[in-house]
Amino acid sequence: MTKGNDTTITAELYAYMLAHNPPLDPVQRELVDTTYARFPDHAGMQSAEEQAPLLAFLVRLVGARHVVEVGTFTGFSALAMAQALPADGTLIACDISEEWTAYGREAWAKAGVADRVDLRIAPALDTLRAMPDEPHIDFAYLDADKGGYIAYWEELVPRMRRGGVIATDNVLFHGGVTDPEATGPAAAIKEFNDHVSADDRMDSVLLTVSDGLTLSRKK
């Protein structure tokens, strides 16, 4: 028998968890609200509220100065990470949408961190491949098209410095990863999870945070 976690995350428990985490600041809250108002059909792509303080915590924990984000949308996760960086830190944010990331640009400016965010509008694979080859990235957040995850991982891992951390979002894909018949993004995530588990360049743990978050540390 496998000993597991028998805590069901009810709405009440979720609210309790949020109440015991650092609250979103006014710029973060406004960005979440604006995203849901402007893009109701896509707002579910935004990282969950508890991921903002978690990403900030991780950026500080690894003492990151060089951060890369793959998948920026309206800039919520980038905002949280940029705010956690030291003043001379940089976050390279990869996305293909000028329309969505424009909201990020506005929020980063409002929060006074626009000078830390280097937004690259291009397929993320091109942006990653153009980065210096040597290990220099302290922290990376992977949250873009699921079919690209393995290719992004393969560009990121050699560029991570020892002790650097990659956080990968949606690794449970709404439960789709346990479906033996999974197709599309769920199948891509299953393949990615197997790829990560077998990669001995990194120590990885898969956590049931939000839609599943894997933390991987470069050996």
Ligand SMILES: C[S@@+](CC[C@H](N)C(=O)[O-])C[C@H]1O[C@@H](n2cnc3c(N)ncnc32)[C@H](O)[C@@H]1O
């Ligand atoms: C899940 S959303 C990112 C959410 C964001 N991290 C947040 O917390 O708000 C995924 C993003 O990946 C972007 N994307 C999809 N394919 C891409 C590609 N080939 N290169 C770069 N970005 C891509 C989409 O435009 C979208 O904004």
